[in-house]
Amino acid sequence: MNRPPLHHDLYLIAHDQTGKPLIHLSSLGVGLAGAVLLDLALSGRLEITQGRLAVYDRSPTGDMIADSLIPVILKDRDNRDVKFWLKKVAEDVYDRACGGLVAAGVLTRVTRRRMGVMSQTRYEPADVAPVVRARAGVRGAVEAGEQPDARCAALCGLVGVLRLESALHLAQPSGPLVNRLRAIAREYPRPVNEVIGVVETLISENAIALYR
Amino acid sequence: MQPQENVEQYGYRQELRRHIGLTDLVFYGLIFMVPIAPFAIFGQVYSISKGMPALTYAIGMIALLFTAASYAQMVKAFPLSGSVYNYAGRGIAPPVGFMTGWAILLDYIIVPSLLYLVASMAIHASIPAIPVWAWLLFFVVVNTVINLRGIRMTISLTKALITIELIVLGLFLAAGIWALLQGKGHGFSFAPLFNPDTFSWPVVFGAVSVAVLSFLGFDGISMLVEEAKGGSAQVGKAMRLALILAGALFIVQVWVAALLVPDPAGLIAHGDPGDTAFYDTAEIAGGSWLAHVTSTATAVSWGVADTMVAQVAVSRLLYAMARDRQLPSFLAKVSVKRSVPTNATLFVAALSIVVGLWMSSRDDGVGLLSSLINMGALIAFIVLHISVITHYVIRRKSTDYWRHLVVPLIGMAILIFVVVNANILAQKVGLIWLAIGALVLLVLYAMGRRPTPSGLTVAEEQHQ
Structure with a gap:
C-alpha cells in the first residue's frame, strides 16, 4: 500500500496534538470501522452493494486490521450486512488502530501525571508531518473545489459525519463546511456514501444505547 | 435460526452484542422500577386505598403480570428493541402505533419531572432549610450535566445501586418488624391486605391507578431484547421475574409501614400533602436516623439512578x-462529540423544570403527575393487549387462545377498570393528550407523512 490506511488518517485527524480524542470513542470507533471497510472496498477486495458484502480479492493489503477481517467475512454463512460488520469491527478498532500507528512509529506513548497524582497515558504524534498530510487531503478537497478521488472523498465524508471539521482549521462556518464534506462523499454513492450513511445511523444508535 | 432471532425480517439488523444475561435484565427492570419506590408515594396509596396498600400493590402486580405476558408475545413476534410504539405499529397498524407512541410519550416525557419532584421532596424532608424548588433545579442540573457528558448507567453500577437500595429496605424492614414486636404501631394484622370495613372495588382500583406507578419500568426490559443472550424468551421471563420480585418487595414494605402509621384515620382523611408518610413510619420504627436514611435513599434512587x-x-x-418523521427531526439529532442525544436531553430538562416547578407548587403535585404518567402507560398497555389479539388471533389465526386471547382480554379488562377509577383530572388530561395526538396524526396525513415505522415497507404493510 502506497498510502497509509484510511483509518490511520482518520485516527490522526480525530486527535489533538496531545493525543486526546476530539469526539466520543463510541462514535470514533464506528467511524474507524467505516474507514476499514471503505479501504477494503476501494482497494477492490470487497464489494459493498445495498448493504451486503462480497469478497472479491483475498490478497493482503498490508494493513493488519483489514487483512484479518477478510477471512472472518468469508466464514460468515449468514451473509450479514454492513451494519453488523461495522459494529463488529468497531468493538476493538480504536485500540488496534492506535497500536498500528505506534508500531509504525507515527505515535509515541507518553505518560504524565494529572494534578501530580493520577498517571495518564496518551499517544501523541511523534512527528507532526503525518497529521498535516492527513488533514491536507481533506482541506485540499474542500478548498480547491476539484473532484477528489474516492479515498479522499471517503475521508471527507467520515470527517463530516464525525463532526471533526474543527480539526481541519479552515476559516469556514461549521454548518456549510460539514455540508460540503458530505457533498464530496455523495459524489461516490457506492460504496463511499452508502457506508458513511450507515456510520451516521450507528453513531445515533450508540448515543441512545442503554448500556455501553 | 429461531423465530425470535429474525430481527432482519423487520428491516432491522441484529446489531447489538448479545451479552446481557437474565440477572442483568432483571436488575435493569428493578433499577427502573426502584425496589423502594413505595417510600415516595406510600401516603397517597394508603389514603386512596383507605388503609389497604398491600392489596393495592398485589392487584397492581397481577394486572401488570398480564401485561408482561402480552409484552412477551409481542417481543417474540417483533424482536426489536423498540417499545409498545413498535409493537402496536406493527401488530395492528402504523397509525395505531403512532397513537400508542403518543400515549406512552405522556408517560415517558413526564416521568423525569416526577422523579425530580419526588427526589426533591424526599431530600427536603431531611434538609428543610432548602426549598423543594431549589432541590428540583439542583437535580435537573446535575442530571442534565451527567447526561450531556455521556455518562451512562453500567451493568455494575446498576447492581451496586440495587444492592444499596435493598440494604436500606432491609434496614427498614428489620427495624419495622422489631418495632412491631416491641409493641409499637398497631401490632400485626391483615388490614393492609384486606379490611372489610373499608373495602370496595372502585376504592382499591382507584388506588391501583396510583400504585401502578411503582411498577412502570418493567417494560423497559423489552428495550434490551437485541442484547439479551436468550433473546425474546429470556426478556419475557425477566419481565415476569422483575415484576414478581418488585411486587413482593412492595407488598412487604407497605404492609410493615401500614402497621406503623401513627394516625391512620388522619392519613386516610387528609392524605399526605408533604409525601412524608413513609418517613414518619420509619421514624417510629428506628428513630430519626432511619427517616433520614429512607428519605435520602429515595432522593438518590429517584433523582439520580432512575432518572x-x-x-x-x-x-x-x-x-x-x-x-x-412523526416528531420534529431536531429531537433525533445527537452529539457526536459526547455521543448523547443532546436535543432530546435538553428538551426533557426544560420540560422537567417547567412541569416540576409547577407541580411543586401544588399539594397534589406528585399524585397528579403519577396519575398522568400512569394514564399514558395504561392506555398504551391496553393497546398492547389489543395488538396481541390482532396480530395472533386475527392475522395469524392462532389457536393458542389462552395466551393470545384470554390473557390479553383479562389484562385489558383489569387495566380498563383501573383507568375508569383513576383521578378524574388525569382522565381528562389523558383524553386531551390523545385528542392532540389525533390532530397531529391528521396533520401528518395531510402533509403526506403517513406513519410508517422504520423498516416496515409498504409491501409488508399491505401484506399485514
Missing part, C-alpha cells in the same frame, strides 16, 4: 418517533 435510566428511555422513544 439516568428514564432519560435514556425517553431519548430512545423521541429518537424513534422523530426518525420515523
